[in-house]
Amino acid sequence: MTIQRFLLNDKRHLIGIMAIDEAGGIGKDGIVPWDNPEDRAFFKAQTMGHTIIVGRKTFESWGRKPLPGRPCAVWTRNPNQFDSHCFDLPLLALSDVYALVEWGFAQSDIVYVCGGKMLYETLWSHLTDLIVTLIPGNWNCDIQMNMDYHAFECVQRLQFETCSVLHWERVG
Ligand SMILES: NC(=O)c1ccc[n+]([C@@H]2O[C@H](COP(=O)([O-])OP(=O)(O)OC[C@H]3O[C@@H](n4cnc5c(N)ncnc54)[C@H](OP(=O)(O)O)[C@@H]3O)[C@@H](O)[C@H]2O)c1
Structure with missing residues (x-):
């Protein structure tokens, strides 16, 4: 199950994609502290085939591999x-x-902005979607996002067993 709505028009989409806990936390000690297989699978399916932009610290947390x-x-x-290049994939720093x-x-x-906080x-x-x-x-994260949704409208929700995903589109 992925969000496909923005594929319906031919605009370019710069999409911020992130996972946050109930306290707005996104990271702890340089990594994401939870392991949520449903969110991992969703992230993979959603971003596959598209370019991702990532801050260097987040890239380090992925083992410096695309x-x-x-x-x-x-x-x-x-x-x-x-x-x-890394593993035959184009890589630009x-x-x-x-x-x-x-x-x-x-x-x-479609380009996905994949964090961390400094990059978001x-x-x-400039993000068209969240x-x-x-x-x-x-x-108990040490990095929190202060989510400012005022320029966005929530247009879709996907419900999984262990998490939910909201899609916000820029309106202003
Ligand atoms: N929950 C989620 O969805 C999610 C997603 C992504 C990341 N995270 C978490 O977020 C944390 C990392 O976030 P973060 O905000 O600390 O780091 P980040 O955004 O991943 O990366 C920061 C790096 O960006 C580069 N940078 C910053 N300002 C720059 C500028 N003006 N010009 C050029 N480069 C610049 C610097 O790299 P250099 O030091 O090399 O110059 C800086 O160290 C980790 O805990 C990670 O696991 C969570």
Whole structure:
């Protein structure tokens, strides 16, 4: 089960995708503290085949490897430490976040902004959509998102057994 609504029109979509707990937490000690297989499967199905943009710290938490089947753009002040390909996937590391977004759209019409907090906040005003997984409980995270939904409208909800996913579209 994935969100396909934005595939119905031909606009480019820059989509922030994240999972948050009941306290707004997204990360702890450099990783995501929960392991939710339904959300993992949803994230994989939702993003597969599309470009993802990720902050360097989040990329580190993935073991410095791009996710299979998804071109990867890494935001960092030290791009020279990265190769241009990893496991046969194009990989671009830059300090210019807008150049990363343009590169992403050269690969696919849908680009996913996959965190962390610094990257979400930097691109927030440019996001066309938000896909937010609500994770039950308070995981005592050390990184919280102050979600500002005022420019967005919730248009869809997917209910899984162990989490739910909200799709927000920009209206203003
Ligand atoms: N729950 C979720 O959905 C989710 C999703 C993603 C991540 N997370 C969690 O979020 C946490 C990481 O988030 P974070 O906010 O600490 O880090 P982040 O956004 O993943 O990465 C931050 C990095 O971005 C680069 N950066 C920041 N400002 C920059 C600028 N002006 N120019 C160029 N590069 C810049 C820097 O890389 P350099 O230091 O290399 O210069 C900085 O260290 C982890 O706990 C992770 O597990 C959670």
